Amino acid sequence: MLAITTKRGGAYMRELRSRLISSVIFLFVLGFMGMGLDNKAHMAGMASGFVLGKLFTDRQPMNVREKQIASALGWLAAVAVIASFAFMILHYRDPLPGQA
Numbered sequence: 001m002l003a004i005t006t007k008r009g010g011a012y013m014r015e016l017r018s019r020l021i022s023s024v025i026f027l028f029v030l031g032f033m034g035m036g037l038d039n040k041a042h043m044a045g046m047a048s049g050f051v052l053g054k055l056f057t058d059r060q061p062m063n064v065r066e067k068q069i070a071s072a073l074g075w076l077a078a079v080a081v082i083a084s085f086a087f088m089i090l091h092y093r094d095p096l097p098g099q100a
Contacts, residue, residue, distance in 0.1 A: 002046075005055025 002024075005017035024046065031037035061067040 001053070003050050004057050007054075007057055 002017065002020055005013045006022065027037060027042060028039055031039035061070050074085065
């Protein structure tokens with residue numbers, strides 16, 4: 001979202017970018033306060049998401065093949081997110097490594 005809002009102008013995008021940055025700062029502050037958030041993982045995820053967002057924002061597929069690839073990647077991302085949540089729910093009560 002930050003990558004998209006930096007490329008687009010307008011009052012709405014500036015407001016959205018401001019809220020996103022505020023949320024990111026708030027989450028990092030919680031991580032530094034020992035709230036159980038892994039700042040390194042969040043920072044790496046934010047950096048890789050920003051780079052991927054910059055690479056893929058506002059570009060329409062040029063032909064049918066690119067449209068098929070984009071659709072397949074979108075579905076793959078959706079499956080990965082759903083699987084991540086399923087694993088999180090299944091292993092929610094498992095002890096953390098080193099806390100057996």
